[in-house]
Amino acid sequence: MFGRGKTTNEQLGDELHPQREGAKNRPTPKRRDQEAARRQPLVVTDRKRAKQLDRQRRNEQMARTRQAMISGDDAGLPPRDKGPVRRYMRDHIDARRNLAEFMLPVMLIVLALSFLRTNEILFFVTLMTYGVLLAAVLDTVFMWRGLRKKLTAKFGEEAARAKGNAMYAAMRAFQLRRSRMPRAMVKRGEYPS
Numbered sequence: 769m770f771g772r773g774k775t776t777n778e779q780l781g782d783e784l785h786p787q788r789e790g791a792k793n794r795p796t797p798k799r800r801d802q803e804a805a806r807r808q809p810l811v812v813t814d815r816k817r818a819k820q821l822d823r824q825r826r827n828e829q830m831a832r833t834r835q836a837m838i839s840g841d842d843a844g845l846p847p848r849d850k851g852p853v854r855r856y857m858r859d860h861i862d863a864r865r866n867l868a869e870f871m872l873p874v875m876l877i878v879l880a881l882s883f884l885r886t887n888e889i890l891f892f893v894t895l896m897t898y899g900v901l902l903a904a905v906l907d908t909v910f911m912w913r914g915l916r917k918k919l920t921a922k923f924g925e926e927a928a929r930a931k932g933n934a935m936y937a938a939m940r941a942f943q944l945r946r947s948r949m950p951r952a953m954v955k956r957g958e959y960p961s
Contacts, residue, residue, distance in 0.1 A: 862952035
C-alpha cells in the first residue's frame with residue numbers, strides 16, 4: 769500500500785546496480801543465514817562420513833606440506849624446518865660434500881662383503897665399518913663447529929645455541945642428498961652468505 773512494490777524493485781535492480789568487474793555483484797547474506805550454515809552438531813551422527821572428511825582434510829594438508837617440502841616454500845613447511853636459521857643450515861649442509869651422506873652406500877658394500885665367510889675378509893669388513901663410522905662422525909662434528917660459528921655471526925649467539933640445531937644438522941648431513949626433505953635448493957659449493 770505505501771512505498772514501492774517488490775516487483776518494481778526487482779525490475780529496477782539490474783538497471784540501478786549494473787554488474788561491475790571486481791565487485792561482489794550479489795547482496796550480502798544475512799548473519800543468521802551464515803551462522804546457520806556454519807552450525808555443526810557437537811556429536812557427529814554419521815561417523816563414517818565424518819571419518820572420510822577428516823581423512824580427506826588430512827590428505828590435503830599432507831599434500832600441501834609435501835609440495836612445500838619439494839619447493840622449499842617456508843610458509844608450508846612443518847615447524848621443525850621453518851625459519852631463516854634452519855634455511856641457512858640446510859643451504860650450508862647441502863652446499864658441502866659430507867662424508868656421512870656416503871655412509872649408506874658404503875654400508876651396503878660392507879653388508880655384501882660380510883656374506884663372504886673368511887676371517888681375513890670379516891676382519892677387513894669390521895675395520896672398514898668402524899673406520900667409515902668414525903670418519904663420518906668426525907666430519908659431522910667439524911661441519912657443525914664451522915656452521916655454529918657462521919650462525920653466531922649471522923643470527924647471534926642465541927640462534928646458534930637453539931635447542932635441536934646440532935641434531936638437525938647432523939641428521940641432514942647423514943641423509944643422501946637426493947633423499948633430503950626439504951629438497952636441496954643450492955648446488956654444491958654455493959654456500960649461503
